[in-house]
Amino acid sequence: MSEEYVLEMHDIVKEFPGVKALKGVQLKVRPGTVHALMGENGAGKSTLMKCLIGIYKATSGKIIFQGQEVSFPNTLSAMQAGISMIHQELSPVMERSVCENVWMGREPRKGIRVDHKKMRQDCRELFQKVGLDLDPDEKMGNLTVAKMQMVEIAKAVSFDSSGGIMDEPTSALTESEVEHLFKIIEDLKSKNVAIIYISHKMDEIFRISDEITVYRDGEYIASDRAENLNIDKLITLMVGRTMDKMFPKIECPIGETVLKVEGLSSGRAFHDVSFELRRGEILCFAGLVGAGRTEIAETIFGMRTRTAGKIYKEGKELHIKCPEDAISNKIGMLTEDRRGNGIIGLLSVAENTVLANLKKYGFPLSHSKIRADASDFVNKLNVKTPNLETPIANLSGGNQQKTLVARWLLIDPDILIVDEPTRGIDVGAKAEIHSLITKLAAEGKAIIMISSELPEVLGMADRVLVMHEGTMTGIVDREDATSEIIMKYATGETAPQS
Amino acid sequence: MSNTLASKRDFDIKKFLSQNSIWLVLVIMVIGLQIVSPVFLSTNNLRTMLEGESIKGILAFGIMWTILSKGIDLGAGSIVALVSVITASLVQPIGVANKLFPEMAALPGWAAAIVGIAIGALIGAIVGTIIAYTKIPPFIATLGTQLICRALAKIYSTQPVSNLSPDFRIFAKGKLFEIIPSIVIIFLIIFAISGFMLTQTRFGKNIYAIGGNDHAARVAGINVERNLIKVYIWSAVCAAIGGVLLAARTGSADPSTYGLNYELDAIAAATIGGTSHTGGVARISGVLAGILVLGVINNGLVLLSVDDNMSNVIKGIIIVGAVIIDMRKNAAKK
Amino acid sequence: MKSKRIMSLIIAGVLSATMLGGCGSTEQGTSDQNSSGESKKLTLVMSQRDEWLSTLDAAAKQAATDLGYSLNSLDSQSDANKQIQFVETARNNGEKAVIVNLVDPNTAGDIVEAAGDMKVVFVNRPPADLSVLNENVVYVGSNEMTSGKFQGEWLAQYFKAKGQTEIKYILLNGILGQVSTTNRTKSVLQALKDNGITAVEASAPLACDYDRAKAMNQIGPLLSTGTKYDCIISNNDAMALGAIEAIEQQNMDPSEKPIVGIDATADACAAVKSGKLAMSVFQDPKGQGTGAILAAINLLNGKAINDGIDYKLDTENPNIEWVPFEPVTVDNVDDYLNK
Structure with missing residues (x-):
């Protein structure tokens, strides 16, 4: 039964001083699928992911990855095990080059020296693979937010992960870049990579996700195949009530x-x-x-x-x-x-x-x-x-x-x-x-x-x-x-x- | 919603303890010391302790502002030296030995004090302006103040300036109700002013905002530059008051040794008191506790005849420990 | 939340433990004081602890122990304010006598005031205003005006033997503004003059703060620019040794032109023996430390302050006890090498 899922999280509880951010939630992700996490901000999606990749340590609960119970002490070990994450808040080192940012903490080495040539070359190959046209030596700080986001995505791809987490990856991307990202996701899917996708954009969710799990206020609400849901149903699950109009425009007289x-x-x-x-x-x-x-x-x-x-x-x-x-x-x-x-x-x-x-x-x-x-x-x-x-x-x-x-x-x-x-x-x-x-x-x-x-x-x-x-x-x-x-x-x- | 707002304001003992852990440490230390050395809590000894810590304490009430604004003031100790030497030279009565300006009559004590404080304010304004407009790190700018002011003090007088007039020395030697030394009263006044500005004025709120997030503060319409200048003026004024009091207390002003490393003790007191070096966090009561903790250590170890190197070991442990707690407390919020 | 509280407790625990540990080591002294009523405790407040003063400090401790007293030695770290605080604390603690190595000689009056009924012995650095001295407040030290005199007399003799009466000197000053610096410089120049030598500066006086490294850095450039000089006069040995280092770095011979220091530290004596340092003046730290302790105990017992030791009182002021300076040259250096 458990081989069906590449990742299972059971009864995850995370307490912060004064707050219980996760109250025993679960998540089951199948290989080769895009699994969307939905919920209002504060529902616990990002916290759950941080528990998964070792930024936080869950207060209690069980994580099973590729059939084995795991508990990552930090993000690097999570990455090495095959789970990488693109963060909601970008945190690149602005003063260093794109290439250094991509290989940060795992620079290819020759003896004890960093092999800059290989680093640059690997970076070019990587960018080619994800279709990013960028000079590896460009300073990170000179890039637009969108380009930085793409670099982050390329970085995640470079880990050859069997599981990827994307937290609001499109928030800074233009339409065409979003298209590009979706192509990358399709490509990863075909390589049997499972992707956990967090976004607030409904149209994106329904376009690319296979399964959706909904959380609310730190609790697990429901999980279903995407085709069984629609926007209204999803919103109702997320907010626990039916929504008013999204754009309640009031017609009013325009003055001077x-x-x-x-x-x-x-x-x-x-x-x-x-x-x-x-x-x-x-x-x-x-x-x-x-x-x-x-x-x-x-x-x-x-x-x-x-x-x-x-x-x-x-x-x-x-x-x-x-x-x-x-x-x-x-x-x-x-x-x-x-x-x-x-x-x-x-x-x-x-x-x-x-x-x-x-x-x-x-x-x-x-x-x-x-x-x-x-x-x-x-x-x-x-x-x-x-x-x-x-x-x-x-x-x-x-x-x-x-x-x-x-x-x-x-x-x-x-x-x-x-x-x-x-x-x-x-x-x-x-x-x-x-x-x-x-x-x-x-x-x-x-x-x-x-x-x-x-x-x-x-x-x-x-x-x-x-x-x-x-x-x-x-x-x-x-x-x-x-x-x-x-x-x-x-x-x-x-x-x-x- | 309004109901929940009201009910949640109830006194929270856990929160109170975690925010005031330094006071807890202080109380434990005081009780422990009193048990092993009964003279500790005698009026005389408390007075000695407070008198001794007052000057560095006043510095700490200034420096905490620079730390709160994500800066630092390394120049305070040298400002103490410069101001003490200049002020002292103005209150030497005619005819005393080693008079720096043999022909000049002594100014009244209050006038000399005002001159000293004005010099402090001027130095603060200059260094504050440099920091605010050139954006050089405060560490560097005030390191400059430290070197320059110390040198200026030594240029101003190559020898200690002593034999100061009694109406000047009254600032430190006077006593209220025959028991509370005036230097301690000034310390408490500076504590009150600093605390008042911190919590009751726009200036204080602005500095919390600048220390917490200067970009956001600017967007909220706060004039970051002008406020930073004020911070460094205040810190320098506190140092200048410290300089005046040091000269008044010792009746002398030695350009080469006065105020040496005072800024480090003041920074330590502010830090122990929970002033965060990442900016945006400071409580005046914490800094007061920090000053008292250092005072109790200094005093207690003398009473106990403990080797004075040990006192520095303990100080070191406390400072590092305080910062560890502080970082843990604020880590979640950053 | 929990971890925070635990952290505070640990810190509080460490503190208490350290402080209690401190107490343990002094239990003896405290209980003595309480039981016998007659205090056998003395406090020594040092201005700072450089090498020389540490020797004084150690000698004082030894002398106190030998006489059955316990000595609490404190370091003011060059802070006059702290020094006053230490003295007051000793008074609050019920002690009967305090020995003070002044940070700032001008604060002597305030120290006496802070000491209240305690007997006060100033050691090494005299009060700026000697009128604070009386039968309860005394000074034990060496006469700075004589230390430079020994340097000056030695140099005069050296140059006269060479038939030279006009010399150029490089002066390494200690901390400017300190009495010792002023007096050492004044007295050496006076002695040269008194002995018929016309001495002029080869360069502006160098302020090296009694610091070896500073002296080295300051004198280096003078040597490399070929400044002409006949001798180097240093306010202490550390700076003189710094000068020697600088000269050797330039591949010159330090024994060629005389260098004179003061203090006769162990390093300096070795340098005198090897001929690199022409002479030094021995200011006796052990003598001062021992003398000061003895003076304090004599005051407590109502005896003359130099009772039991071979030092003379000042001819004009009986509240001053002089510990003599002695010139150290290659002839007598062996006596000082192990002192």
């Missing part, structure tokens, strides 16, 4: 122009971008990764130097040099890299909530007012946290994001920029964030939203501004917007001048 951008450029990132933003409007920036969308937002918000162009708010020209200036002009920005420049992990939920608005709390700071405001928003935005003093790092991604939204709402912004607000966030929280953004627009705030997910763009936007390699290729109204048109502009075709 709040923000006007003329001929904005910033170095080589993007140039000559002009648009207007009106009260009550959601303007989406669409485009492929690296098209310069985030950079436009960063320039408006003062995180990046403006090299040309003008920005007007309510008719007055703005001279924003740093985020502090932007905030005093009532512009807020929810950044793309939540951990890198969003949350301050060690600080509490309350402190993170009020961080951009400490001026309001006087001297000395009124802690009761801080608590009141924070608890107000925690309730209003439905942030799930044990208490206000909990370090924000202990919350799930979705709840961190909601806390950050609260931070910006506290400054009562006229303009709110949200950059990939739902990246890495589970389905339930995603819909909540969507409805929150829509409500804000309905209250008369002007929203700029950057998103790489076309359904999100189409579902949320009043207008869509499409970028291609630093150039604005078109602005599309809601009623005209289709995925075809946006993809056309995003790949470089410009809109007819009108």
